Amino acid sequence: MTKTLITLGMWAAAAWLISTWAGETAGWALLVAGLVCMILVSARQLSQITRWTRNVDDPPPPSVGPWDDILAVVYRRLRRNQQELSDLNRHMDGIMLAAEALPDGAITLNEEMQVTWCNSVASEHTGLDLAKDKGFSIFNIVRAPEFAAYARQSEWPEPLLLHLSHGDTERSLLVQLTRYGDRQFLIVGRDVTQMEKLETTRKDFVANVSHELRTPLTVLAGFLETVHDLPPESLSDEQREHYYHLMMEQAGRMQALVDDLLTLSTLESSPSTAGTPVRLAPIIDHALRQAKILSKDQHVFVANIDPELQINGIEAELGSAVGNLLTNAVRYTPKDGTITVSWYKTESGQACYSVQDTGIGIASQDIPRLTERFYRVDRGRSRATGGTGLGLAITKHVAMRHGAELNIRSRVGAGSTFSLDFPPSRVIARHA
Known part of the structure; x- marks a missing residue:
């Protein structure tokens, strides 16, 4: 505004000087011309400002007369608002990314x-x-x-x-x-799907352990009560010996269950290691002798064992897995059936331990659940032969700790094949 007043004063002074020299008409003409020039300049400046308002992100036009000071304040405020808006947008983007994460x-x-x-x-x-x-x-x-x-x-x-x-x-x-x-x-x-499944598994596990222990405990307590309450002379030596044998059998079932539970707990809680070189042939031979005792000469055993094939592993854990697969084959194979045990190196460099039987076979819907704790395809048959229902769960954990895969192939009535396939990295190369 000050600039405008100064300019107007200068035009008025010039018009007065001209009027004193060239006459009043000339003075007024100069003043009118000056006012017209000021109007034209103001119109041009307003036009520049109008164009700038269409894109206020650009700096305002320079030299727009009395508007310079006003536009400078407006532009500074706009820049500050834009910066604050940009900061808010970045902050909002950060919040959204955090929410997505x-x-x-x-x-x-x-x-x-x-x-x-x-x-x-x-x-x-x-x-x-x-x-x-x-x-x-x-x-x-x-x-x-x-x-x-x-x-x-x-x-x-x-x-x-x-x-x-x-x-x-x-x-x-x-x-x-x-x-x-x-x-x-x-x-x-x-x-919380997984947590709920784990909680269900925990409850099922406790219920199954209680159930598995209750049966032999009930039988054992019943025999003890019978022996305690009857007069000594009412039982013959043969009957007494029979009762003692049955009690020992039930105590053995409980001991086997506790041993398997401890083994499973150890496998789940202890860290995996590379292990040491293990020749599996002697371990398989020992497991075969135990399986033949369990079989009571009712099955035919065929062995195809590579005596020199070694892998890196933990001998006790491998012995447990080898024995469990053989024991299951005996329990689920009818009399006069054939059980084939193999230990060999495959063409791909893997080491494979397999147990093939001519037993009752397994339905396809049961195969995915076989490694669950206490899951049995035939509960009565497994209990009759002393099974705890934890053998395959233990074998699966041993396989995982050795980087191996437990593969199961079976058909109802056509037998089953259980195999442990160890990766080439576990196989120890033979020296020429």
């Missing part, structure tokens, strides 16, 4: 319980597609009556355990709803 699912809702945002984990958990489902009620997406009842509460002091099915996937989610911001809601969902 969360191991838990997160869903934000407005006051009407409509979806406004979710991270990728929540999409995986619930099948929510933000591009399609944004703005829709969460109750149309999570169609579970227990969730609807939970979400419509006024307070949510405890999370909700929710079981959802998405395609072929069953999930257990621990869901917590909370308020935030201005009448907005946040749902946090944690996948």
